[in-house]
Amino acid sequence: MDPKKIICKCKDVTKGDILKAMEKGATSYKDIRDKTGAGSKCGKCEKKIRKFMKKHAEA
Numbered sequence: 001m002d003p004k005k006i007i008c009k010c011k012d013v014t015k016g017d018i019l020k021a022m023e024k025g026a027t028s029y030k031d032i033r034d035k036t037g038a039g040s041k042c043g044k045c046e047k048k049i050r051k052f053m054k055k056h057a058e059a
């Protein structure tokens with residue numbers, strides 16, 4: 001995984017940013033949106049973000 005890869009083009013949010021937000025306690029897509037702004041514009045990245053979160057969620 002490349003942490004510098006942009007996952008939300010509208011807001012320039014990278015995979016690394018999402019992981020960081022998750023480390024800080026974001027557990028849902030809504031948390032990510034509130035904390036990073038990802039998904040708050042066109043919403044096209046929602047699916048990608050949800051999938052990414054599922055893959056990286058700690059049990």
Ligand code: FES
Pocket residue numbers: 007008009010011038039040041042043044045046
């Ligand atoms: S790509 Fe994420 S809001 Fe548009």
